Each structure stands twice: as C-alpha cells, then as structure tokens.
Amino acid sequence: EDKVVQSPLSLVVHEGDTVTLNCSYEVTNFRSLLWYKQEKKAPTFLFMLTSSGIEKKSGRLSSILDKKELFSILNITATQTGDSAVYLCAVEGNSGYALNFGKGTSLLVTP
Amino acid sequence: DSGVTQTPKHLITATGQRVTLRCSPRSGDLSVYWYQQSLDQGLQFLIHYYNGEERAKGNILERFSAQQFPDLHSELNLSSLELGDSALYFCASSPTGSPVNIQYFGAGTRLSVL
Numbered sequence: 001e002d003k004v005v006q007s008p009l010s011l012v013v014h015e016g017d018t019v020t021l022n023c024s025y026e027v028t029n030f031r032s033l034l035w036y037k038q039e040k041k042a043p044t045f046l047f048m049l050t051s052s053g054i055e056k057k058s059g060r061l062s063s064i065l066d067k068k069e070l071f072s073i074l075n076i077t078a079t080q081t082g083d084s085a086v087y088l089c090a091v092e093g094n095s096g097y098a099l100n101f102g103k104g105t106s107l108l109v110t111p
Numbered sequence: 112d113s114g115v116t117q118t119p120k121h122l123i124t125a126t127g128q129r130v131t132l133r134c135s136p137r138s139g140d141l142s143v144y145w146y147q148q149s150l151d152q153g154l155q156f157l158i159h160y161y162n163g164e165e166r167a168k169g170n171i172l173e174r175f176s177a178q179q180f181p182d183l184h185s186e187l188n189l190s191s192l193e194l195g196d197s198a199l200y201f202c203a204s205s206p207t208g209s210p211v212n213i214q215y216f217g218a219g220t221r222l223s224v225l
Contacts, residue, residue, distance in 0.1 A: 032212065042113060042201070042216040043154070088154065097205070097212050098144065098167055101154040 006102035023089030115217035129190040136204030149198040
C-alpha cells in the first residue's frame, strides 16, 4: 500500500527563521511528488518534482527530491507570518493519477 | 482563485439523509477528482473522472457515488449519511493532455451531519 509520511506534524517558529519540512514516501511506480499549501480551505499548488536532485525554487520556498532515498524536503527561508499554514506533500503513483497525501505539517510563524 | 468552483460552501444535514455536492472544473480541464478531508484521516482520494468516464476509485464508500456530465461539471452524491461522513469534500481538476498531473483544488464543501 502506498504511504506518504510527513514530519514534523507541527512546528512553531519566529519570523525570520528558516524551516525544513520533510516528506518520505513508499509508492508503487512513482510518477511525481507535489507540495501544496493549505491556509484556510483549498490546497494551493507550490511545486511538482519528478527528477532527483533538481531544486525547484519560488521566492523564499525551495524543494528537492531524492528518489533513491524516497524523500523530499521543503525549505522556507526568512519565514513570515503569512507562511503560517498546513503544508501537504502528495505523491502520484500507480493509482490512476490520484494523489496520495501525507497528513501535513502545520507551521505557525509568530511575530 | 484556482478556477475550480464548488457549491455549496457549507451543508448541514441529518443522519440518514442524502446530499449532492457540485464541482465545476477549470476551463478546458477534462479530469475531475474528489477528495475527502477529515481531521484524523487527512486528504483521501475518492474517485477520478475523465471526460465523463470513471477512471479510478479510491476509498469511496458504496453509499457514495459520482458522475461527470457532458459539460464536464461533476456531482458527488452522498446517501444514508452517518455522523462520520462529516468532513471537507474537495474537488480538483487537472490540465488535459499534459504529461504532468498538477491538480488544482476548489475551496471545498464542508459537510456537517448532525
């Protein structure tokens, strides 16, 4: 059975800190790994990773995938209160394009 | 705004009842996915439709059914509702003909079964 595990489950940091969120997976026929940010309701897309070792960047956020060790990390530098959200990791595997989500990491950035 | 529209935003109903949740995908997207998000289970895949045809099923109960219409909107029907069905139900759509499957989510329907 496909499995996606995120750690930590929750995190509280101060503005300006750098955080690293982890996602490990066991998936049959891996196709891609996606990161989403969920603030109040709809998960919003951040990154999609398909190849090992290639970093994706968007402003203060970056992510990288290690297909050999079956994990990905999401880094947020110089955190702001607006980064407070649940960050979801999802993997697309052998289940007909459905995404298999982890339970998320709840990040709270305090002023 | 993702471009995926879900109605209604909130639904409150009683056990044993039946409800219908509606989803309009982004313009041009042929794929629609339904997910359920509860506090203890996280986001769980229910079902995937592509251009009117069912493509994949996840952990969808027999009391739940879905369909996608010729205009590509989709409906998720939940019947014989139980307290445990209370959750956020999300619809997502993805671009057609793309090798990558980025799914864009609607704002969800919050279902409360009392």
